[in-house]
Amino acid sequence: MIGLLLVLTTFHLGGCAFNPAPVTTRNQPPSVRIQHHEVAKGDTLFSIAWRYEKDMHKLARANGLESPYTLYVGQKLTLDTSRQPPAPQVTATPSIQQAPKKPPPRNEPKKAPVVNQGQPRRLPRATSPASPTTRSPPPDPVYRLPAGAVRWRWPAKGAVSRHYDTGRVFKGINIQSAPGRTVHAAADGIVVYAGNGLRGYGNLIIIRHSDIYLSAYAHNRKLKVKEGARVASGTEIALVGGDPANRGRLYFEIRKNGKPVDPTKLLPRL
DSSP: OHHHHHHHHHHHHHHHHTSOOOOOOOOOOTTOOOOEEEOOTTOOHHHHHHHTTOOHHHHHHHTTOOTTOOOBTTOEEEOOOSSOOOOOOOOOOOOOOOOOOOOOOOOOOOOOOOOOOSSOOOOOOOOOOOOBOSOOOOOGGGOOOOOSOOOOOOSSSSEEEEOOOTTSSSOSEEEEOOTTOEEEOSSSEEEEEEESOSTTSSSEEEEEOSSSEEEEEESEEEEOOOTTOEEOTTOEEEEEOOOTTOTTEEEEEEEETTEEEOGGGTSOOO
């Protein structure tokens, strides 16, 4: 009997020794950050800056991009906007000496064009550069921002069903509206993104209101404006109803210098 108990105890302890402990999944430490983005089809500089909460102008300068900010599929962009290249130095304009006037050309008889009577010369084929992404932002002249302070208005009728989280877990607000209801531009501006290429936003519109402020309208059923369109405050830009789990939800964000802020601090009181 005692021997049997010893055998069972030994077997029990041995089984415990080979039983693996549960694995705990931990989040990456805060020091781990994505430092580069590889451009995919449909990406624009505005959408990339929005995705990583970067200031678009700083992101452009960090990558040596100039208007119209054309991107190419497979292109790698640095997301480190802390290191900005120095501005070009302005040197004093040298004195300009006038060149001596050239004598007027003499009237000479025009020569007849030479006709090649042999085989036609074959011109080399022109090699085309890599194709840019499908939606490259229009050039700067289109992005003429309205002058003056931004005057905000609510983008849709409805109550706030979820508020901005100061811990930035929830970076905007949910407005509980009704399916098919109109979504309005929250202020004068330029549509810089209209599509569904940003994961987690559905049919999304981003409007640039100034060099500081952007606003976003997500999970729309239908988009009513295109990139490059100039919109006034209150312009119909979309229809509510693109979230399958809640057809009446409109997600709304405001960003200041690329960072999310509480929209209710800027919108007028209801």
